[in-house]
Amino acid sequence: MHMQAIREMRVSNGAIHAAAAASGLPAMPAGLAALESVGARVRFAPGTTIFTEGDAAAKTYRVLCGSVRLCKHMADGRRQIVDFRHAGELFGIMQLDRYAFTAEAVDDVVVVAYARAQVERLGEQIPSVRRSLFDLLSEQFLAMHRHLVMVGRQNAKERVAGFLFALAERADASDGDTVDLPMSRQDIADYLGLTIETVCRELSALKKAQIIGTPDLHSIVVRDNDRLEQLALGEPS
Amino acid sequence: MHMQAIREMRVSNGAIHAAAAASGLPAMPAGLAALESVGARVRFAPGTTIFTEGDAAAKTYRVLCGSVRLCKHMADGRRQIVDFRHAGELFGIMQLDRYAFTAEAVDDVVVVAYARAQVERLGEQIPSVRRSLFDLLSEQFLAMHRHLVMVGRQNAKERVAGFLFALAERADASDGDTVDLPMSRQDIADYLGLTIETVCRELSALKKAQIIGTPDLHSIVVRDNDRLEQLALGEPS
DNA sequence: CGTCTCTTTGAGTTAATTCAATGCTCGTGG
DNA sequence: CCACGAGCATTGAATTAACTCAAAGAGACG
Numbered sequence: 001m002h003m004q005a006i007r008e009m010r011v012s013n014g015a016i017h018a019a020a021a022a023s024g025l026p027a028m029p030a031g032l033a034a035l036e037s038v039g040a041r042v043r044f045a046p047g048t049t050i051f052t053e054g055d056a057a058a059k060t061y062r063v064l065c066g067s068v069r070l071c072k073h074m075a076d077g078r079r080q081i082v083d084f085r086h087a088g089e090l091f092g093i094m095q096l097d098r099y100a101f102t103a104e105a106v107d108d109v110v111v112v113a114y115a116r117a118q119v120e121r122l123g124e125q126i127p128s129v130r131r132s133l134f135d136l137l138s139e140q141f142l143a144m145h146r147h148l149v150m151v152g153r154q155n156a157k158e159r160v161a162g163f164l165f166a167l168a169e170r171a172d173a174s175d176g177d178t179v180d181l182p183m184s185r186q187d188i189a190d191y192l193g194l195t196i197e198t199v200c201r202e203l204s205a206l207k208k209a210q211i212i213g214t215p216d217l218h219s220i221v222v223r224d225n226d227r228l229e230q231l232a233l234g235e236p237s
Numbered sequence: 238m239h240m241q242a243i244r245e246m247r248v249s250n251g252a253i254h255a256a257a258a259a260s261g262l263p264a265m266p267a268g269l270a271a272l273e274s275v276g277a278r279v280r281f282a283p284g285t286t287i288f289t290e291g292d293a294a295a296k297t298y299r300v301l302c303g304s305v306r307l308c309k310h311m312a313d314g315r316r317q318i319v320d321f322r323h324a325g326e327l328f329g330i331m332q333l334d335r336y337a338f339t340a341e342a343v344d345d346v347v348v349v350a351y352a353r354a355q356v357e358r359l360g361e362q363i364p365s366v367r368r369s370l371f372d373l374l375s376e377q378f379l380a381m382h383r384h385l386v387m388v389g390r391q392n393a394k395e396r397v398a399g400f401l402f403a404l405a406e407r408a409d410a411s412d413g414d415t416v417d418l419p420m421s422r423q424d425i426a427d428y429l430g431l432t433i434e435t436v437c438r439e440l441s442a443l444k445k446a447q448i449i450g451t452p453d454l455h456s457i458v459v460r461d462n463d464r465l466e467q468l469a470l471g472e473p474s
Numbered sequence: 475c476g477t478c479t480c481t482t483t484g485a486g487t488t489a490a491t492t493c494a495a496t497g498c499t500c501g502t503g504g
Numbered sequence: 505c506c507a508c509g510a511g512c513a514t515t516g517a518a519t520t521a522a523c524t525c526a527a528a529g530a531g532a533c534g
Contacts, residue, residue: 096375101382144385153430
């Protein structure tokens with residue numbers, strides 16, 4: 001499963017902290033600092049698989065840099081992206097013996113892998129750790145709910161606007177700011193339950209309406225964040 | 238919030254167990270037996286609201302009988318049903334200070350309401366309780382993933398077949414068995430991200446194809462469970 | 475600098491929707 | 505007990521949002 005790992009090295013607590021401080025790596029979520037010491041860093045090239053749905057769930061991961069897509073593949077090749085994980089975020093924290101989805105690197109990705117047994121042991125011993133894990137799961141539930149509403153009840157324009165708005169919000173961007181768009185159009189389509197052509201058309205429409213700009217394929221400029229939010233909420237255009 | 242509660246009474250541990258034994262009420266999930274003692278029984282009439290999205294999340298609920306729908310309402314009235322909860326199942330177990338969805342009684346419902354503070358205290362004290370809660374959340378994640386794939390990437394026939402197949406599976410039904418269908422066609426539509434007309438048409442098609450029967454509005458007879466599963470998985474019709 | 479992949483745009487098709495009409499159930503009251 | 509009315513379900517017809525298919529354009533990369 002980890003054939004694509006370019007290097008894997010066990011690092012000391014101090015080494016990770018030093019690296020984080022040196023390179024501006026994202027901080028561990030509050031309450032999970034105790035995990036730092038048990039992680040191993042692994043790098044994945046764009047498009048490679050981190051783990052596959054159904055694999056024994058041996059590890060929990062945290063993204064250090066790059067973006068990861070979590071997806072479900074159907075027998076006939078259809079794909080639904082469940083969520084993306086960006087720098088600082090965790091995935092594979094569920095209490096299940098097999099992974100519920102496949103995790104793939106969108107771009108160049110470095111993760112820290114924590115042995116699940118360790119995570120569970122720390123959870124048992126340290127109340128703040130389990131509290132944080134539980135909170136994290138609850139947060140992810142909220143995200144899934146929003147996603148489900150988007151896919152189940154919103155039209156293409158609303159979905160694309162909602163996706164971009166969420167991206168901008170996460171990056172704390174306001175009008176004029178450029179937001180990184182690491183994933184492909186196909187990834188966006190598979191996240192939103194649309195086709196790549198529909199995503200392209202809606203992006204073009206947003207661009208023509210001066211709501212966003214697309215300086216290059218992998219970034220967007222937020223021109224009218226309020227309008228973007230209105231569209232995402234389904235207000236008449 | 239609990240205006241619709243017809244009666245609410247605090248019951249002793251023994252009383253609940255006795256009632257469960259007497260009337261065939263569903264057993265508590267393994268590991269959560271310790272909760273039994275802190276519950277209060279509440280009844281809700283069909284269509285009434287148990288709690289509303291955004292309310293302070295004071296309680297965790299377990300369904301004793303009847304069915305509950307968990308839904309998200311959009312400003313313009315569009316609705317997405319996130320999940321249903323049937324006898325024996327819990328809802329409102331997330332570690333969030335506000336409910337993430339609205340819970341409504343589909344039919345005549347009796348729930349046991351557990352004070353969240355109590356649940357959290359028990360979780361802190363008893364490893365098996367928190368383990369069970371965590372497992373439960375993980376299970377619910379799996380269900381949401383399946384749901385998301387269904388809504389995002391399956392066509393109307395696959396969604397309706399998938400819904401019925403899941404219902405039959407839950408009831409452990411095989412060919413010839415009748416399965417209870419407590420929710421309305423509109424509820425099914427709002428769960429599947431379809432319109433009520435499309436749901437009706439697909440049900441009619443399944444009936445004409447001898448895959449199911451509909452003796453009355455609120456039950457279906459499973460005639461060809463294998464075919465139902467094939468359709469749900471997206472195999473050519 | 476050619477090739478390969480990804481993106482964009484256009485044209486035509488279709489699955490699902492909307493709108494409309496009818497049928498069925500069930501509860502209520504005469 | 506039956507008739508009536510309200511609400512839910514079903515079916516049909518017309519419309520449309522999103523899809524498929526096709527071709528051209530733009531980047532990335534050896």
